[in-house]
Amino acid sequence: GCTTDPSVTDSSEAPESSEEASVEWFDQALFDKQNAERTVVPEGPDGQPWLQTINAELVDTAQFASTGPKKACFANASISNPWRQTGWITMNQQLKVLQDAGVISEMETRDAQDSDDTQIADIDYFIDEGNCDIFLISPNSTAAMTPAVERACDTGKPVVVFDRGVQTDCPVTFIHPIGGFAWGIDTAEFLIDNLEKGDKVVALRILPGVDVLEQRWAAAEKLFDEAGIEAVDYFTGADPAEIKKIISDELAKGDVKGIWMDAGDGAVAAIEAFEDAGADYPVMTGEDEMSFLRKWKETGLTGLAPVYSNFQWRTPLLAAQKIFAGEQVPVEWVLPQSPITAEEVDQYLALNEGMPDGHYAKFGGEDLPGYPQVWEDRVIP
Amino acid sequence: MSTATPTARRRRGRLDSSLVVGIALVVVIAIGAVLVATVGRNFFSPGNIRDILTGMSVLGFVAIGQTLVVLCASLDLSVLYVISLSSLIAADLMAGNPANIPLALAASLGVAGLIGLANGLIVTKLKVNGFIATLGTGLIIKGFLDSNYKGTSGDVPMEFRLIGATGLGPVPVSTILMLAVAVLVWLFLSRTRTGHHIYAVGGNEQVARLSGIRTARPVIVAHVLCSMSAALAGLLLASRSGVGNPTFGAQGGYDLLSIAAVVLGGTLLLGGRGSVWGTIGGVAIFAVVDNVMSVMQVNPFLKDVVRGIVIVAAVAVYASRSVERRRPRFDGGGAPPPAPSPATAEPAASAEPASAEGGVR
Amino acid sequence: MSEPILVAEGLEKSFFGVQVLRGVGLTLHPGEVHGLIGENGAGKSTFMKILAGVYQRDGGTVRIAGAEVDFQHPVQAAEAGLATVFQEFNLLPERTVAENVFVGREPRRFGLVDRRRMVRQTEQLLAELGIDFIDADAPVRRLSVAEQQIVEIVKALSVDARVIQMDEPTAALADHEVELLYAIVARLKARGVAILYVSHRLKEIFDLCDTITVLKDGALVSTGPAAELDTDELVRRMVGRPIETYFPEAEPGTELGEPRLVLRGAGNGYVDGIELELRAGEIVGVAGLQGSGRTELAEAVFGIAPFTRGTMELDGRAIRVTGARQAVREGLALVTEDRKAQGLALNQSVLDNALLVIRSVFSRRTAAVRRELPGVLSSLEVASRGVEQEVQYLSGGNQQKVVLAKWLATEPRVVLMDEPTRGIDVGAKVAVYRLMRRLTREGVAILMISSELPEVIGMSDRIIVMHDGRASAELPARSDEATILAAATGTLAAIELGGGAA
């Protein structure tokens, strides 16, 4: 008994807010933009993808130019999954470099533990008490964090947002890889190429409602639909036991030819479900998490590892460096995001040998101090 | 027995309820202030106080409602989803238009009230344990949310956002509202019949029944009010973030945390004893602990360890206090003595002390 | 005489097929104090509860001020001017005195509970009773039993009743508090209130009552002016049979043996200076008023609240018992006074309850005991539908026998019995007495705490009387009631008074 129907909304007062009050995550314009960005050759230093940009529209930061070490305040959404943990480790190593270089004096971090409310309070605390020279924000959710980010902008200090976005242009730069639609396109095209019309794909999704994840599925679902691939999706909470049960049941119902995942966590369990049921390996897309790459290699299945570039965790601090140097930065800093293909697996496996299963192959911290020990031991500050 | 001084007795009686929580809070604040000072910050700065009070507001609303339910020996695990649902209903109905605010408030509180009513009826009429009943209704709401919402939704107009964003000095308006609700609930508990009956039913359903109380009613009312105050938490979250979110509740883990705060506030999990002010104290303890850990940049995983330990340790302090037998008639013996020495015996007592080796086995 | 305020006629009541009231009736006039007496289980409380609307009668009529009534709930009765002080406490320990007095009908002002009026009226009621030591704002859990009893009375008074029933209101009161109650009753009487008064203390009955109704086994024996009765006649009507057949003699072959349990100067927070010698084959009775510390004595011996002073010897060995488990291992058994709260696990079967101690303390003997159990149960004449029946469905007497079976299974050498026959019927009582005699013949020592003086007198080889936590006297077998009562109230000098008071 609920009185609202979410699809019925008063759109008069809601400008440019496509996420707001929308049932569908699919956004054709964004889809087209990201689709195009996939094929753009990124600009920037070779071998340093975290400094590369795609279709950058630069903005002047001269007003922030200033010398001496600066204090960064980092409002982090959480470190509750392996992707964020890996990035967080990388970010701290990057911080060391910048501290040694005298760019950053210290970074004060508040971790919101996945709570919007906490993160809003964290940002407000920084504004009141932090003595911050720059705000780095990895929002817990897009719309909810907008008012707080706007307040941070109002202080006149530079604001850098990365990973998930916010619905305001006020930050100096918003850093992110190409995005969920690109992921969806990469993976769906791969599966469609390797499957027949009418084949069944099981989509394993972690949780509903997070934009970067929803967009992946929105794109893939659309493409599957167009290609006549039968796709069923499940939310698994990344619990491998849950994943295994789901696949087992699907296998009991009939053949499953493909597995699509919106994140690599649990890929191994999905593959093992096929092994245990004595079924042929599916065509599969996972993520650049080591567990998937290793299992992929071991089983020799037909696979693709889409990437949500983990190295983006280095960029905010580097952006800060640029901003304080008065260098131009992109308004929207789109980082490259290219999947790991079958040809590249060996290379990345070799590169990341000794890393834990929860490590991400494209973490981009090979040139940072502490490599590889810090990542191997997963030293979380 | 009749000559025992009532005043002395009263002082002891009062000590172990809200006052202990207050003392615990003061101790926590003192320790917190010292720790915060070690990292070169001021615990009592306006920004920090605001951070703490903000941290109290949402959990405060939920815990106030939870107090009512726990007082009548039930539980509410569905608050999690009621919070999310009410934020969504409100944000959707407001749709950026200030004129819609009253309707949106009425709708989300109304829906929450209906959910509470369902909880109360299931508990009292279907005789399903509150734990299971609200776990079930929570799952039902969760299913509804997951099926109908795919992420944040709605748009809260500026007018309503101000509630979450403004403050009187370092005191956020939301905290004032929360405390106002606490006062209302306190008045409800102490000044209305239903409030009194909540205590009676939670204390002893039989006695309540014999005294002519229709025992289902207070339980149902408590559940309704609990859901509605969870809805207030959801509204506050919508106000602070500008949108509704189907995961607001889950993000804060408000179900178990609110119960922990209630118990931390000295309310008996079995019902019949407790107060809203104790709960506010419990919520404040949580908020201070969280604040101090954040200021000290404690590893987020360790934060949970500390929270877990604080919950158990604090409740242990109250629990061990309340384990009291009947009053001893003869001093010297006291309550169950740990290692009584026969030497303290009164002169009249026997000369030969009970030998230890002669005893057991 | 004035018009009767309450007329009950031919009340009938059965519980699960056992009839406990057989056509009982009585008449109450305004300003009359009407004593209702009878043995345990005679049906006094049931009678009152029917009047109060707690139970529904199976037959008979009740009229108040001429109008026939049929209360479905005590609140209805209270509204009609009939208030009841129940035998069991009906208080909420966490709530204040005033809140308890007015629970369910809190006074309101502008729709809100008027706390001040509640407290004021409570204080007023307390003051009317001349009580200044109870704080209307104190939580009831802080009050002593006597004070709680007074709160119960105040609760009944607060409805401005025309009829007040009191079920053993003095059971928990000390002497001067009984005086207080006398004063209360006198005042109520002067106001024209009719009082139905139940007590086991005959002296009170004669002191207070104008009329006395005697019940026996659920039936009316007699009803008439108190002046026409004396103690002996009253007892004869109550008991209805010579006391000798009621209490079995010691079985042949019973011998007084060595001291089993010896306490010297033993004490703790609740009892003090206890001197006791309990010999094999002996039954020592412990008498005393409620709250005199008898239960606490048993609990101290059993290690629930261990002695902290003095010495305790068991079979000649000095020991310190610090827990029930140790006590059981040492051969002690404690039949607790509160069967339901302390003696039984009501949802479990007869078998599970009977094996409870064995399983938790001597688990290796479980199989053997289990084999013998049907024999034990049948020797105790436990009436059940089988060992798998849950004990909650058994009658009180049978429940008590299950408790006894539980302890017999451990083959104890010293048995502490706290109110072993409380709330059980005549037949069950005799069975318990026989069992006690059998145990003593087997060399078991028994300490029997009882509030029923005839029982203490009829069964004990010696009698310890407790007063205010101390053993105030040790009396020989067959001591008379008056002596015991005098010792129990701490006024041994007043021995002569007791019997001839009426």
Next chain:
Amino acid sequence: MTAATELRPSAGQRLAGLARTLISPRGAVFLLLVLLLVAIAVLNPSFAEPSQFIRFIQRVAPVAIVAIGQYFVIVGGEFDLSMGSVVTAQVVIAGNLIGQDESKALPVLALMLGFGAVIGLVNGLIVSFLKVPSFIVTLGMMLALLGAVLYWTGGAATGNPADGFREIGRGGIRGIPVIDILPWSVVILVVVLALAVWFARRPFGRTIIALGDNPTTARFSGTRSWWVKTSTFMISSLSATVAGVLLVGYAGVHPSVGRGYEFTAITAVVLGGVVLGGGRGWVVAAAAGAFALEALFTLLNFAGVPSTYRDAVQGAIIILAVAYSATTFRARRRGRALEAPVVPPPGAPPPAAAPETSPASGAKTDDSPETPATPAPIPSTQRADNETKGGS
């Protein structure tokens, strides 16, 4: 029928008894389970094939084992909310400490069992001696344990443990005729259930139930309450450990393995007719509750219910199932009280034999079942005793 002699039931009576048991609260869970299984088999006949069905049992095994452990805690009158975290902790420990080194499997397994026992011991000791409600103790343990494990591992495990170790949860005895493979999980479940049934009937197991029913009585009967209580927590933590071992084999290492298991286990136990608050319930029914719950999920999968609606259906079914138990239980209890005319002991003198009884007696001497003595709003003490447990 006096004197505790039992009647020997005839075959017909037994059948009728079985039927009655099935619709009784005690048997309701079995009925529910059968219905669910039949529904699944109708939707997907291959499910009924032995080889598929054994896989189903394999999959339920960890949940069922956790439910069995939770059963002992609940029937002893407490809660264990820390089970999920224990599962997670054990899974992560296995991943991190065993790694790819098979030779470490046994020592680490021993360590895990020891660790599980210690967690239970700590829970139990705090509940027993510091008098903190178990709800709070195990909630604190749940937070602290998970946080500590994540802190220790930096959020994620190094990787799956050696295949030899995972074989326990994943593999089985192959080449068995009809069922093709007999998973070790199934074997372990059977062993655990058999142990649990045996243990629940042992003196110690019965003492747990008595303690849950009435702690005061247990104490006055010489029960070592702290130890009995603590042992139930140890059992539950150990069962969570076993479940962890199976899960790490079945699914692999991830910090989300075990999430929500405490609620699943409590739900399963309550579905099995075990009364929250203690003193009542059958361990087999608790395990059946776990099966029913998993069968429900499977049914929803097969029925193609969108995954977002699954929670709603689950919630509704839990409430209905428990409400069914609770309400029929009350009805039955009332009924039972009616049909239990307690035969007066033969030793008791017939009431009328007393010399001066009133002539009015004997008006009602038949044994006809009386209505249970109470007006609707005031239950007699007889019913009141368990009302507090069965009700809210």
